[in-house]
Amino acid sequence: MIELIYIGRLLVSLFLSFIVGYEREQQDKSAGMRTIMLIGLGATIFTLLPFLLLPIAKQMDFSFDFSRIISYTIAGVGFLAGMVVVGDKRKLKGVTTSACIWSIVGVGILCGIGSFLLAIISTVFIYFILKLKYLRIKIKILTKKKISKKLKKTSRKKSRPKPEQGKTITEGVL
Secondary structure, eight states: OHHHHHHHHHHHHHHHHHHHHHHHHHTTTTTTTTHHHHHHHHHHHHHHHHHHHHHHHHHOOOOHHHHHHHHHHHHHEEEEEEEEEESSOEEESHHHHHHHHHHHHHHHHHTTTTTHHHHHHHHHHHHHHHHHHHHHHHHHHHHHHHHHHHHHHHHHHHHHOOOOOTTOOOHHHH
């Protein structure tokens, strides 16, 4: 029965990682769907390990710190996320992907401890934050279109000849 609970946690982690990974895959980022899913799954597996080791540790009269496995997982993924960042003299690339990797580890850990509501809310936040860039681009495009329409309207008004008194516009032009 306990294994079914753990399998459920793994499946939720895979699904939430898939959502974020699919967004990264759509944007053709270096860490795509498979990478993000594997990172989320790995974080969940490492979070489940202490729960699996607890009965063995009790039999051997051995104590261990659960938080160490989680902290080492976070540190290890921090190293992995740092490898995604590439920089030159002008600009760093991959910082958002690196932060995404690090965040999905948090989601995986939340799934591993069974905190599904926080994991789902965190995934929604991550997904929304990743979409902000494209929302900002769309807003800029729409703003430029509105400005260009206004400029066209004002330029048309200025270019019209003013009719002389008693004549229409067409008579004044001819």
